[in-house]
Amino acid sequence: DGGITQSPKYLFRKEGQNVTLSCEQNLNHDAMYWYRQDPGQGLRLIYYSQIVNDFQKGDIAEGYSVSREKKESFPLTVTSAQKNPTAFYLCASSIGIRTPETQYFGPGTRLLVL
């Protein structure tokens, strides 16, 4: 089945530790996105990528990093510089970004700080 997978479903981070959230899609989409979701805040864009080896900062990129070495993969690293990382993280993809393409979402990863 085509879709977006995110792993793990739950992730625990210790103070000062970097952690990486995985996002993989087999939809052959060019564009991929990372959002952070906090209660009452809706979805806030962290990073997005329109094509392999290219990505742009979103509204809340500080404390996060990404890479896009393969079309199907867009991992997000939550660094120790992110002081409040506890949140639900959603990955999405779309065919492209220049046209009004629908974004499709993965099931999410919940990050908790120990």
Place this chain on the structure above:
Amino acid sequence: AQSVTQPDIHITVSEGASLELRCNYSYGATPYLFWYVQSPGQGLQLLLKYFSGDTLVQGIKGFEAEFKRSQSSFNLRKPSVHWSDAAEYFCAVGPWNSGNTPLVFGKGTRLSVIA
């Protein structure tokens, strides 16, 4: 700045009652509009979208939405709510121009359904 507003943070309706969730946007040209639904602990699922043409669009699960340019609105409706409709609903708009801009999401409306 461009924005999407969902005025209602939380709505409670009785099962079988009608539903309308409000969405207003701020944008200088014809937007592209989406409604997504999210069950607790899950990702977002597309309910419906408007790109052009008929301003009344039908979606999945019996939902519909109407684009009203004069009111900058794209309200979501359902004539008879089922208990399984309890979830969070997000309105989204995009892209803003010919450039490369991701969707902008509202903060969501949480729907509770009571017997």
